[in-house]
Amino acid sequence: MSKVIPFYAVWAAVLAGAMSAPGACRAELGRMAARPPAAGTAIVHSLKSGSFQVRTTTDDGGTTISEYTTPAGQVFAYTWQGPTMPDLKTLLGSFYDSWRDGAASAQARASTLHATRIAQPDVVVESGGQMRSYVGRAWLPGALPAGVSADDLR
Numbered sequence: 071m072s073k074v075i076p077f078y079a080v081w082a083a084v085l086a087g088a089m090s091a092p093g094a095c096r097a098e099l100g101r102m103a104a105r106p107p108a109a110g111t112a113i114v115h116s117l118k119s120g121s122f123q124v125r126t127t128t129d130d131g132g133t134t135i136s137e138y139t140t141p142a143g144q145v146f147a148y149t150w151q152g153p154t155m156p157d158l159k160t161l162l163g164s165f166y167d168s169w170r171d172g173a174a175s176a177q178a179r180a181s182t183l184h185a186t187r188i189a190q191p192d193v194v195v196e197s198g199g200q201m202r203s204y205v206g207r208a209w210l211p212g213a214l215p216a217g218v219s220a221d222d223l224r
Contacts, residue, residue: 097137097145097163098145098160098161098162098163098164098165099145099146099147099148099161099162099163099164099165099193099208099209099210099213100144100145100146100163100164100165100210100213101144101145101163102142102143102144102145103125103137103139103143103144103145120141121140121141121215121216121217121218122138122139122140122141122146122215122218123138123139123141124136124137124138124139125137125139128152129152129154129156131152131153131154131156132152132153132154133150133151133152133153133154133155133156133204134150134151134152135148135149135150135156135161136148136149136150138209138223140213140215144213146209146210146213146214146215147207147208147209147210147214147223148161148207148208148209149205149206149207149223149224150204150205150206150207151204151205151206152204153202153203153204154202154204155197155204155206156206158195158208161208162193162195162208165190165192165193165208165210168190168192168193169188169190169193169195169208171190172188172189172190173186173188173195176188184198184199184200185197185198185199186198191211192210192211192212193208193209193210193211194208194209194210194211194220195207195208196208207220207223209223
């Protein structure tokens with residue numbers, strides 16, 4: 071019986087650590103950006119003459135995720151590159167169902183296993199790569215700041 075308590079104590083500590091990890095503080099598309107993680111865990115750049123900012127973090131799987139926000143803090147895009155796929159349900163938030171519906175219909179006519187582009191009226195998601203080498207981006211076409219195009223999301 072005494073062996074059960076330490077296991078649960080360790081599990082609770084691991085869960086609490088995972089919930090407070092830098093990757094866990096991300097906002098979702100269309101929402102206001104989460105508070106920045108602790109100093110040294112993210113890199114923030116202002117680009118396009120201040121029309122947007124990019125905050126880059128690395129998730130627990132080693133994937134680099136860049137969060138694109140307006141000066142007011144609204145998240146309008148994400149890009150990723152790394153050995154694991156990010157949690158799209160978390161990144162896309164309320165747009166996840168729209169993407170999933172588009173992905174389901176695109177699966178029937180897919181010509182490649184290594185790249186997809188799902189373009190819905192409210193969200194666009196491009197993803198590709200091979201095992202341990204994933205790249206992608208997701209954005210809200212209607213939320214791109216003036217003068218910013220999808221080509222600026224790298």
